[in-house]
Amino acid sequence: xxxxxxxxxxxxxxxxxxxxxxxxxxxxxxxxxxxxxxxxxxxxxxxxxxxxxxxxxxxxxxxxxxxxxxxxxxxxxxxxxxxxxxxxxxxxxxxxxxxxxxxxxxxxxxxxxxxxxxxxxxxxxxxxxxxxxxxxxxxxxxxxxxxxxxxxxxxxxxxxxxxxxxxxxxxxxxxxxxxxxxxxxxxxxxxxxxxxxxxxxxxxxxxxxxxxxxxxxxxxxxxxxxxxxxxxxxxxxxxxxxxxxxxxxxxxxxxxxxxxxxxxxxxxxxxxxxxx
Amino acid sequence: xxxxxxxxxxxxxxxxxxxxxxxxxxxxxxxxxxxxxxxxxxxxxxxxxxxxxxxxxxxxxxxxxxxxxxxxxxxxxxxxxxxxxxxxxxxxxxxxxxxxxxxxxxxxxxxxxxxxxxxxxxxxxxxxxxxxxxxxxxxxxxxxxxxxxxxxxxxxxxxxxxxxxxxxxxxxxxxxxxxxxxxxxxxxxxxxxxxxxxxxxxxxxxxxxxxxxxxxxxxxxxxxxxxxxxxxxxxxxxxxxxxxxxxxxxxxxxxxxxxxxxxxxxxxxxxxxxxxxxxxxxxxxxxxxxxxxxxxxxxxxxxxxxxxxxxxxxxxxxxxxxxxxxxxxxxxxxxxxxxxxxxxxxxxxxxxxxxxxxxxxxxxxxxxxxxxxxxxxxxxxxxxxxxxxxxxxxxxxxxxxxxxxxxxxxxxxxxxxxxxxxxxxxxxxxxxxxxxxxx
Numbered sequence: 001x002x003x004x005x006x007x008x009x010x011x012x013x014x015x016x017x018x019x020x021x022x023x024x025x026x027x028x029x030x031x032x033x034x035x036x037x038x039x040x041x042x043x044x045x046x047x048x049x050x051x052x053x054x055x056x057x058x059x060x061x062x063x064x065x066x067x068x069x070x071x072x073x074x075x076x077x078x079x080x081x082x083x084x085x086x087x088x089x090x091x092x093x094x095x096x097x098x099x100x101x102x103x104x105x106x107x108x109x110x111x112x113x114x115x116x117x118x119x120x121x122x123x124x125x126x127x128x129x130x131x132x133x134x135x136x137x138x139x140x141x142x143x144x145x146x147x148x149x150x151x152x153x154x155x156x157x158x159x160x161x162x163x164x165x166x167x168x169x170x171x172x173x174x175x176x177x178x179x180x181x182x183x184x185x186x187x188x189x190x191x192x193x194x195x196x197x198x199x200x201x202x203x204x205x206x207x208x209x210x211x212x213x214x215x216x217x218x219x220x221x222x223x224x225x226x227x228x229x230x231x232x233x234x235x236x237x238x239x240x241x242x243x244x245x246x247x248x249x250x251x252x253x254x255x256x257x258x259x260x261x262x263x264x265x266x267x268x269x270x271x272x273x274x275x276x
Numbered sequence: 277x278x279x280x281x282x283x284x285x286x287x288x289x290x291x292x293x294x295x296x297x298x299x300x301x302x303x304x305x306x307x308x309x310x311x312x313x314x315x316x317x318x319x320x321x322x323x324x325x326x327x328x329x330x331x332x333x334x335x336x337x338x339x340x341x342x343x344x345x346x347x348x349x350x351x352x353x354x355x356x357x358x359x360x361x362x363x364x365x366x367x368x369x370x371x372x373x374x375x376x377x378x379x380x381x382x383x384x385x386x387x388x389x390x391x392x393x394x395x396x397x398x399x400x401x402x403x404x405x406x407x408x409x410x411x412x413x414x415x416x417x418x419x420x421x422x423x424x425x426x427x428x429x430x431x432x433x434x435x436x437x438x439x440x441x442x443x444x445x446x447x448x449x450x451x452x453x454x455x456x457x458x459x460x461x462x463x464x465x466x467x468x469x470x471x472x473x474x475x476x477x478x479x480x481x482x483x484x485x486x487x488x489x490x491x492x493x494x495x496x497x498x499x500x501x502x503x504x505x506x507x508x509x510x511x512x513x514x515x516x517x518x519x520x521x522x523x524x525x526x527x528x529x530x531x532x533x534x535x536x537x538x539x540x541x542x543x544x545x546x547x548x549x550x551x552x553x554x555x556x557x558x559x560x561x562x563x564x565x566x567x568x569x570x571x572x573x574x575x576x577x578x579x580x581x582x583x584x585x586x587x588x589x590x591x592x593x594x595x596x597x598x599x600x601x602x603x604x605x606x607x608x609x610x611x612x613x614x615x616x617x618x619x620x621x622x623x624x625x626x627x628x629x630x631x632x633x634x635x636x637x638x639x640x641x642x643x644x645x646x647x648x649x650x651x652x653x654x655x656x657x658x659x660x661x662x663x664x665x666x667x668x669x670x671x672x673x674x675x676x677x678x679x680x681x682x683x684x685x686x687x688x689x690x691x692x693x694x695x696x697x698x699x700x701x702x703x704x705x706x707x708x709x710x711x712x713x714x715x
Contacts, residue, residue, distance in 0.1 A: 024389075026389060026394055026395050027389040027390065030385070030386065030389055030395075034386075112369075112374075113390065114350065115345070115350055115368070115369070119350075119390050185300060186297070186300070186301060187297070188297075270352040271352065273345065273350055273351035273352060274291060274292070274351070274352075
C-alpha cells in the first residue's frame with residue numbers, strides 16, 4: 001500500500017503530467033474548445049448540452065429547494081441566502097458530475113485516435129475536465145452575485161477562489177484519469193460511476209443546511225474528499241472561514257488523488273491497445 | 277552503413293482472449309489464469325535502414341497490421357523491443373486521427389496537432405496539403421462525406437506533410453486512384469532519396485516490386501522470407517496459391533536453377549530458431565517453383581522457325597515457347613499459363629490455354645505420358661531482358677507445377693523505341709495535310 005504514497009513516484013508522475021500539458025497545450029486547447037463549441041460527434045448543439053444542461057439542472061434544484069421546500073439557512077434567514085448557499089455547493093458538484101460521468105467512456109469513444117496514431121492520450125481525460133471549467137465559471141457567478149446583492153459579500157475573500165478551484169480540478173482530473181483507464185477494460189465502470197454520481201449528490205453537504213443535520217451526518221461528510229472541496233468553496237464565497245480542517249485536507253488529498261489517478265492511468269495505458 | 281532507422285528486436289505479441297468479460301475481473305482478483313493466449317506475432321526481428329523502402333506481405337491475419345501498430349507505438353509488444361530513430365508518421369487506417377464530422381480543413385489541423393505539429397506549422401503547410409490531396413472545394417465538406425479514395429488522399433497528404441523520419445503505410449494507398457497512387461509513389465521515393473525509412477503493407481505485389489528495396493513475408497506471425505521483393509513476392513504467391521501453406525515448402529528444390537545460396541537464418545536470438553529465407557538482389561529473377569507435382573514441366577525453351585532453341589529474340593519475329601511435360605498422374609481439365617515479367621517482377625503479359633479455347637487440344641493429361649506443347653507468339657516485347665513463367669494447373673485453381681521465371685530471354689532491339697519501353701508495336705507516322713492557315 002505504501003507505494004501509492006511514495007513521494008518520488010508521485011512527484012515523477014506529476015512532472016510528466018505537467019510536461020505533457022505544456023508540450024501539447026495547443027492540442028489540449030483545441031480539443032477542449034471543440035468539445036465545447038463544435039459539433040462533437042455530430043451533435044448539433046454540443047455547446048448547449050455541455051453548458052446549458054448543468055445550468056438547467058441548477059435552475060431545477062433552486063426552484064425545488066428554495067421555492068417549493070422553502071428551505072432557509074436559519075429561521076430569520078432569507079430565501080436568497082439559502083439559494084447562494086445551495087449554488088455554492090451545487091455548481092462544483094454539477095461540474096464534477098459532468099466530467100466524471102463522461103470519464104469512463106472517454107478513451108473508448110476516442111478509440112480511433114488511440115489505435116491509429118501515437119496520440120498523447122492523457123489529453124482526453126484532461127479536456128473533459130477542462131471543458132467543465134466553463135460551467136463552473138458561469139455557475140459560480142450566480143452565488144457571487146447573490147451574496148453581493150444581499151450585501152453579505154466579502155469580495156476580498158474571493159481572491160482565494162483559485163484555491164478551491166485548483167483543488168476541485170486536481171481531484172476531478174485524478175478521478176477522471178482513474179475511471180478513464182479502468183473503463184477501457186471494464187465497461188461496467190460507467191454504470192458504477194453513474195450510480196455513484198446519482199447517490200453522491202445526497203451524501204455530500206450540498207443540499208443540506210448544516211445545523212439541521214445530526215452531528216454524525218456532518219462527521220460522515222468529512223469522509224469524502226469532495227465534501228472538503230465544497231466546504232472551502234463556501235468559505236470563500238461567503239467569506240466565513242469556518243472549516244479549518246478542510247483547508248488543510250482538501251489541497252493534500254486532491255493532489256494525492258491527482259497523482260495516484262494519473263499513475264493508475266500511466267500503468268494501464270500501454271494495455272489500452274489490446275482492449276480497444 | 278549508418279544506424280538503422282527501425283530496429284525490431286525479437287518482438288512477440290500475445291493477445292489474451294477472455295470468453296466473458298467477467299473472467300478478466302476474476303483473474304485480477306483470484307490470480308488464476310482465466311484466459312487463452314493467442315500468439316499474434318512470434319520472434320520477429322529485422323532492421324530497416326535509412327533510405328530504405330520495405331514492403332510487408334502476408335495473408336489476412338498474418339500479423340502485418342499488429343506488427344505495424346507495434347512499430348508505430350500504438351500497441352505494446354508482449355516481448356522484445358522496437359527502437360525507432362526519429363519521428364514516425366503512420367497511416368494505419370483511413371482518416372488517422374480524424375473526426376468524420378469535421379471538415380477536411382479542420383481535420384488537417386486536428387490531425388496535424390495529433391501528429392505533434394504546432395498551429396503555426398500547420399498553417400504553413402495547409403495549402404501544400406490541400407494541393408497534394410487534390411480535394412479542391414471538397415476540403416470544406418465533412419470528412420465522412422468523402423469517398424474512401426478521397427479519405428485516403430487527405431490522410432496520406434497529412435501524414436507525409438509532417439516530414440517524418442519514418443513513414444508507415446498500411447494498405448491506405450490501395451484505395452486511391454491510379455493518378456494519386458503514382459503521386460504517392462513519387463512522394464515515397466522522394467522520402468527514400470532523402471534518407472527516410474518507409475514501411476509499406478500491400479497486397480499488390482506489383483506495387484511492392486516497383487516501390488520497395490526489400491520485402492518481408494509474414495505468415496502466422498513469423499517472418500518466413502526476407503529480401504528481394506521479386507523473390508519474396510514469388511514466395512507470397514506460393515503461400516497464396518500453393519497446395520501447402522507451410523513455410524518449409526519454400527525449400528522445395530527446383531530443377532532449373534536451384535537456390536543454392538538460399539540460407540535459412542535464425543531469427544530468434546534465444547536460439548529458438550525460426551526458419552526463414554533470405555534473398556538478396558541477384559536472386560531476384562532466380563526460378564521459384566512449387567506445385568503438387570502430379571505432373572512436371574521438365575523443360576521450357578524458346579525455339580525459332582527452324583526449331584533451334586534461342587535466348588536472343590529478334591523484334592517482331594515469330595517464336596514458339598516449347599514445353600515438355602511429364603504426367604505422373606491423370607490430370608483432367610488442365611490449364612497451361614504463360615506469363616512474361618521483367619527482372620523486377622512486373623508483369624508485361626500473361627495468358628493461359630483456357631482463355632484461347634482450343635478445341636484440338638487434349639482435355640486431360642494421362643499418367644505416364646510425355647507431352648510437348650508449343651506456345652506460338654509474335655515477339656512484341658521491346659529490347660531488354662524478360663523472364664518466362666510457366667504454370668501448369670487445373671481449372672479449379674489447383675497448382676500442379678508453377679515455374680516462376682524459369683526461362684530468361686533477351687530481345688535485341690532496333691533503336692526506335694525508348695529504352696524504358698516494355699512492349700513495341702508497328703508504328704507509322706503520316707502527315708495527312710499541310711496547308712496555309714487563315715484563308
